[in-house]
Amino acid sequence: MSVPVAYQGNTSAAVADWLNKGDNAWQMISATLVGMQSMPGLVILYGSIVKKKWAVNSAFMALYAFAAVWICWVTWAYNMSFGDKLLPFWGKAKPALGQKFLIKQAELPATTHYYHDGNVETGMATPYYPMASMVYFQCVFAAITLILLAGSLLGRMNIKAWMLFVPLWLTFSYTIGAFSLWGGGFLYHWGVIDYSGGYVIHLSSGIAGFTAAYWVGPRSTKDRERFPPNNVLLMLTGAGLLWMGWAGFNGGDPYSANIDSSLAVLNTNICAATSLLVWTCLDVIFFKKPSVIGAVQGMITGLVCITPGAGLVQGWAAIVMGVLSGSIPWFTMMIVHKRSRLLQQVDDTLGVFHTHAVAGFLGGATTGLLAEPTLCALFLPVTNSRGGFYGGVGGVQFLKQLVGALFVVGWNIVATTIICLVIRLVMPLRMSEEQLTIGDDAVHGEEAYALWGDGEKYDSTRHGWYSDETQHNAVATGVTLNV
Structure with a gap:
């Protein structure tokens, strides 16, 4: 029996000399796992964790964002995030649709790292698979960022305003963070560490969601007073897809199926499990009952916290990060939130500020302390990188992490505010009072159950x-x- 052409070594045009089938397979699987976190993962979670009358609207906000990001991404946003440098924090906008571009070997052109004397320190990132796989992988990260942001706005944002918000925020906020930290921008070259999106995805979505929630305004008084989930078991199904999908989220970021990706997946599960258990124990100690929603929040904060350092810290450090991510965001959500006038005033529906902004910042800061030198050498473009606990330049690394976080926070506050104010000139950001009273049937003419x-x-x-x-x-x- 003859062997199919695609498997005849390098004799087929579909199998280039530079193609590593194992890396390509893992990258596409990782991208699919991350995509499933959003669709159906967060679609199910959002549709289940909200009040019954908002189930359809909440699920649709996630579904719409997933689709809209795809078209924007391949039309202009991919190259703004990972293409040729336009500004120190932004790439040049152009499509990622032509076959010449998509079938060539993947490369991130602005990532060549130089010493101060101009000599090359680390060459350009050129994974052993086609650009099509890279575009796919990075797109699902962009999509989930918008969907996480939506968690702050459920139950009251005008769906038409959301339809405008998604492409605007992707273009003027997400691409900035992605290029600055991953695509070869100034924070990347300075050596700020963000292994898989603690800053680019979680800190940015948490801060932007909180900012947008301020401008959109709160839910109805009745909804703020009582907002029970309509299906706890389906909520857990969505949460499970989110947890398991994180294997692709963190395991795919070395751009290779290598030993660092294996460590990243292991650390991800260690930190998430630890965080969930700590959060649950705190609920039992202070509220006498283990909360299922609380356990999901603890799981999420653990996943978020490990993300910026997943392949850079040792297993014991992942446990330490899990203890911190299960306790500090719990404290900010359960104690600080109830005592802060600002946090009380802004209606962040799912507490995205705590679960993503606080946990993302915590993960970036602890990575600056716990990143192990040998592991850093497996992944980072800056030689001799290390966390503060390992001496040498580690103290400087911690400072870099703080500065990087401040840039992401500042940019998202400003950009999100401008976007909301511009949209408000065209249409209301918030639903009408009638829609707020009725819910899904008034907004979509459909009901969940x-x-x-x-x-x-x-x-x-x-x-x-x-x-x-x-x-x-x-x-x-x-x-x-x-x-």
Whole structure:
């Protein structure tokens, strides 16, 4: 039996000399795992963790963002994040659609690292797979950032305003962070460490979500007072997809199926498990009951915290980071939040500020302390990088981590504010009072479940509920409904 052309060594045009099939397979699997974190992971989690009347709207915000980012990404945003340098913090916008671009070997052109004397310290990043795999992998990271940000805005943002917000924020905020820290921008060359997105994704989404929540305004008073999840078991299903998908999130960032990716996946699970257990124990100690939602939040803070240093710290350090990520964000959410006028004023629906901004900053800072020199040499372009606990230049590394975080925070506050103010000139950022009262049926004409009242709908003119059958019979007989 003849062997298919694609497997005949390098005799096929589809198998270039530079292609490593193992690396390419792992990169595409990693990208798919990250994509599944969003679709269906966060779609399910968001649709389940909110009040029943917002299930459809919350899930759709995630679904829309996932689709919209894809088109923006391949049309202009990929090269703004990973292409040729335009500014020290921004790449040149151009499409990533042509076959010549997509089938050539992947490269990040601005990543060549130089010593101060001009000699090359580390060559340009050129993974052994095509640009198509790189574009795919980086796109799902961009998409999940917008979806995480949406968690701050559930239950009240005008869906049409959200449809404008997604491409604007991707273009003027996400691409800045991605190029600055990953694509060869000034923070990358200075040596700020962000292994897989603690700053680019989590700190930025947490700060931007909190800022946008300020400008959009709060949910209705009734929703803020009581906002129970409509399906806890489905929420756990979404959370499970998020956890397992993180193997691709952190394991794919060495751009290779190498020993560093294996360590990153192991550390990810260690930190997440530790954080979940610490958060749960704190709930039991102070509130006498283990909260399932609390356990999910602890899981998320652990995943977020390990992300900036996943392949750079030892296993014991991952446990330390898990203890910190299970306790410090718990403290800011349960104690500080209730005592802060600003945090009380801004309605951050899912507490994204605590679970992503606080945990992302914590992860970046602890990476600056715990990054192990041998592991740093496996991944980082700056030679002799190390955390503060390992002496030498480690103290400087911790300072770099703080400065990098301040840049991400500052840029996202300013950019998100401008974007919200521009959109507000065109349309309201917040839903109407009628939509806030009714929920999904008013916004989408659809409901998540037809269980309560067998699919009854709300009539705002009569301030009551009616079924489609009742309405049909009333119209046919000319009867006025008294509901």
